Amino acid sequence: MNANHASQLERPQLSVSHLRHYDFDPINLCSRAGARITLTARSKVSYEIGYEHPISARMTRLAIFDIDGTLTDTNAVDDECFQRAVAEILGLDSVRFNWQDAPHVTDSAITTWICESQYGRAPHGAELDQILARFLKLLAEELANNPGRFIPVCGADDALLALRRAGWDLALATGGWESSARLKLAAGGLQCADLAFASASDALSREEIVQIARKRAEDQSGHSYSRVVSVGDGEWDVRCARALALPFVGIGTGSRAEMLRRAGATIILPDLSDTAVLFDALHSAKPPEPIQPDASESERSAVEQDTAPG
DSSP, rough: OOHHSSSOOOOOOOOOOOOOOOOOOOOHHHHTTTTOOOOOOOOSSOOTTTTOOOOOSTTEEEEEOOBBBBTBBBBHHHHHHHHHHHHHTOOOOOOOOOOOOOOOSSSHHHHHHHHHHHSOOOHHHHHHEEEEEEHHHHHHHHHOGGGGEEEEEEHHHHHHHHHHHEEEEEEOOOOSHHHHHHHOOOOOOTOOSSSSETTTTTTTSSHHHHHHHHHHHHHHHTOOOOEEEEEOOOOHHHHHHHTTOEEEEEEEOOOHHHHHHHTTTHHHESSOOHHHHHHHHHOOOOOOOOOTTSSHHHHHHHTTTTTTOO
């Protein structure tokens, strides 16, 4: 990352739509927990500033990125802290929740589904407030004690800068809540405060979240896009891209890459470290193919439960 870009971290303006009387600042929250968030310049930039894929219609291309597992290597810590917060506030045993029956894999939808399945009702507003507050506190404490759990996906910072320099507009669409997502982005040192952003604070379904992110990017840029590509690491990201007929690029290795492939992804990258490969992937990506039915339920469940909603 360019030293000028890394010299100062912008304070994100947070908004949690269904928790309007809360004003969480994840940066200050981390500071109170003893965590330090610093950005450092990289000694070597792995791409040419002038590189641009030979596509016409410059500035009419949009890449919509998921966050957990796609930009930040935070699936495990997010999953752990989220489940603990939900269990503590709703008075449930601290066990791994099986999300397979949840209608949507987002923090807001999973919280609602858990409460409905356990108590036969939707969560009260106060319960949502308390769950989010506890979730943020647990993340901040974990960041203070184990900052290595909040590193960016390899190459994420350079890739975002390279795409912007090459004429791609960027947006973020996460199944996590906005304040927790902002915390993880800041902890990973990613410069995203000015990007169009949508989250589980805006809607329950991932399809709605991606559509909101696209609309905000269009409003921000002042034009529509001739090409929009979704980038993500979860099976639900593939399903969302298929439902919206968006070209898709998967991020993952091992069992996660195989899960993405079986879900219909045709282009899967191990990370974001090779910028030229990423450019080619965004150029050639197509909407996901119909899902292949040969993946066993147990295999799919094992992979999905190791992938955070964001």
